[in-house]
Amino acid sequence: MSSKTDKIDEFAFIEALAKHVAEAPEALGLxxxxxxxxxxxxxxxxxxxxxxxxxxxxxxxxxxxxxxxxxxxxxxxxxxxxxxxxxxxxxxxxxxxxxxxxxxxxxxxxxxxxxxxxxxxxxxxxxxxxxxxxxxxxxxxxxxAGPLLRRSGAKIGDDVWVSGHIGDGWLGLQVAQQKITSLSSAHEKSVLRRYEYPEPRLKLGVALAGIAHSAIDVSDGLLGDAVHIAKASGCALTIRPALVPLSAATQNWLRDENDPETSRVSLLTGGDDYELLFTAPTEKADKITGLSAALGINLCRIGKVCAGEGVLLENEAGQRHTAPKTGFTHF
Ligand SMILES: [Mg+2]
Missing domain, CATH: 3.30.1330.10 (PurM-like, N-terminal domain)
Incomplete structure (x- = not known):
């Protein structure tokens, strides 16, 4: 039984609202x-x-x-x-x-x-x-534009895709707070822009209706948002960090880091990316690659949907482990 002084996090609060208040079908269970x-x-x-x-x-x-x-x-x-x-x-x-x-x-x-x-x-x-x-x-x-894109539609065997580049928003925040000062001025400018003026993937979202099985925008960190798809869909997402697309600015920064693997996790959990993370059946891969060319947006396959729960990270050798942390929560 919970006491008056127990704290709950943001997601537990949303779950409580979904269970007791937002019962209309239009709420989509929050x-x-x-x-x-x-x-x-x-x-x-x-x-x-x-x-x-x-x-x-x-x-x-x-x-x-x-x-x-x-x-x-x-x-x-x-x-x-x-x-x-x-x-x-x-x-x-x-x-x-x-x-x-x-x-x-x-x-x-x-x-x-x-x-x-x-x-x-x-x-x-x-x-x-x-x-x-x-x-x-x-x-x-x-x-x-067509069938709704939802978090709950991922199917085992789907490919996991992400748009654009991940980590620029987080790096932009570090630059703005002067926690990271080693970037060139051009790279500083590009990551600050990504942090301050994110570019919503509107054309891509509309184009993915009817193609993707599930989608979410990456606001709180790639891995944390992947957990939302996994949970809503009742499956696991396996992600290869090495396949997650990085901009020239983040690649340069990572190259000079003493512990690049830990730093890469910061990029994958930092948030503020506002890219689309989505899953789609493998037979749609050519169509998605075509969309990438038509819209001029980088689209990368970074993993697979499989049986299980949560998000697993996979290395080059195919070994899997649970992500050490996943993303930002507001409280
Ligand atoms: Mg969102």
Whole structure:
């Protein structure tokens, strides 16, 4: 029996909500990147919500417009993970008591630029004068392009794929916090950009509807997010760390590290990647390779779905072991 002082983590809290509160089928058991509403004409509306706070998800000195851009982009990444195209969004802000006019102008400009860039329209929200750090909560609504991409669809024998490069967001945070100072200025710039302005894989998410069996966006760390697919699908994901795609910046950094294997695990568990991790049957491999060329997005096969549970790491010799840690949790 739990006592008043017992602590629970973020995922136990979500499980409790799913069990006792979010019972509507549209909630999808709180097991996916968003909820889904089915309309009589066959259309499916995907709804996602995500909140960011300066100093938690960005640097504490990040400007409100930077925090808002990242918040919108992380929400769009969830929309992509569900195989939907974004249409509308609501934006709720907790601003300092008396914001400066220049600050408001920056927020308005940033929202306008971002909504045009991503083809979404602001339709509402709320604003309060807050006492804590600048906080933004965004809800995005988007139309599913085909069958919903869900975490629960992985099948034994599927290939595990990931888009883009993993670890740049984590490395960007280390650079921003001046914990890592050994990168060239060009590489510093590229990883900082990845940390501050993640690029949601919207075109890829839509294209994978009907091809991938399961998907999730990588927000809390590749291995931790792989655990979510494994758990929701009732199977295990075997991942070969050596096959996980790394950018030139992360490869260079890794090359100079004293303990490259431990450092590689940091890249795989750091989070802030906003790439898509998905599984698909092997017969779709050619189609996925074709998508990679058509969309100009790096897509790599990094493992397999197999019987069991959780995430296993596999070395070059085929030996498997449990991941030492998997990813970030918010509390
Ligand atoms: Mg997500």
């Amino acid at each position: 097991n996916d990147d968003g909820a889904a509403l089915w309309f009589g004409d066959g259309r499916k509306l995907v709804v996602v919500a995500d909140m960011l706070q300066a100093g938690v998800h960005t640097l504490s000195n990040a400007s409100p417009d930077q925090v808002i851009c990242k918040a919108l982009r992380t929400n769009l990444s969830d929309i992509a993970a569900m195989g939907a195209a974004p249409a509308f969004f609501l934006c709720t802000l907790a601003l300092p008591k008396k914001p400066e006019a220049a600050q408001i102008q920056q927020i308005v400009s940033a929202l306008d630029k971002e909504q045009k860039h991503f083809g979404v329209s602001l339709i509402g929200g709320d604003t309060i004068g807050g006492k804590g750090p600048f906080t933004v909560s965004i809800t995005v609504l988007g139309w599913a």
